[in-house]
Amino acid sequence: MFGLQDIPKFVLAFFLVLPIISFIHEAGHVFFAWLMGGKNIRITVGTGKVLFRLGMLEVRKYYFWYGLCSFDNLKRSHRFANILIFSGGVLFNAITTILVMYLVEAGTVVAGMLTYQFTYFSMYYIFFALLPMPYPDGTYSDGKVILDLIRNKPHIADTIYRITWNEEKRHWQVLDSSKKVLETSRDEDTAIARAHQLAQNTRPSRVLQTKAGEEIEVCNYPRVPL
Known part of the structure; x- marks a missing residue:
């Protein structure tokens, strides 16, 4: 049961762990976009008014909610390249989750609330990113875009x-x-x-x-x- 003693844990997860996971997710997209020759790459963490920009990183007021990356001029813009780019976020989340689990198992990192929250919410992030569904604002989940790219759906053209x-x-x-x-x-x-x-x-x-x-x-x- 969720009690008063769990509120600090919730605050830690929501305001620290989730933004880190979101940043890792966007970094995965960015890595493959860069690999495919993308230009003007930008990572946006959060939503609302822009708090600050640092290089390609843009942090917004509600930094703990939402995230995206944008880029232009892919040199390799074929379907496979786009599948890699849209898969990059969950791939980076999966790699970092497995890495944390390995370090805990190896005794290099002590298991605790942070490691638990990181692995738990990373899996949460992966699941909802891969779930092929449209969002209310008209955008699509990564999984939906990947599936449509594989099927060569016309609206992806x-x-x-x-x-x-x-x-x-x-x-x-x-x-x-x-x-x-x-x-x-x-x-x-x-x-x-x-x-x-x-x-x-x-x-x-x-x-x-x-x-x-x-x-x-x-x-x-x-x-x-x-």
Whole structure:
């Protein structure tokens, strides 16, 4: 039974152990994103207003709840690469859990409340990350994305935005996947900036530009792992 004497243990788990586990989880995503050539990598721990940024780490006001990582421009953006990236969080959680259990068994680390909470909540984190389910805000669990990637579900496919020059009308235009004109501009940089904005808001997505009759990738914005 949960008693008054257990409240400090609960506070320790919620405000210290869980954020550490969350950070390890996001570090797993980041490792594989870096391995696949990702740029602009950022780890976000918590939710709410930003408290501080330190390099790629961003800590928010409610640091004990939620976490995600973001990155752009994967050099290797095929399905297997994305499966590795989305599996990285639970993989790092599993590795650190097994490591702590091994150290306790070997007598290197003394078993106590911290080791118990760490292993317990790591398994909790792994279970809910792998459970293939949608979240109320429209995002998906890592397990759901991994499963959909394996099944090659259509909604996982990149949304394509194209930047082209219309010679007849003498303006730049941003097109969607069906070649429908979304934006027009006399200025190339403005058209590119708008395409980037649209792509960032519609992950996973790619921005392509036609130059000298050849279509090249300007940037890609992969889905954000949680």
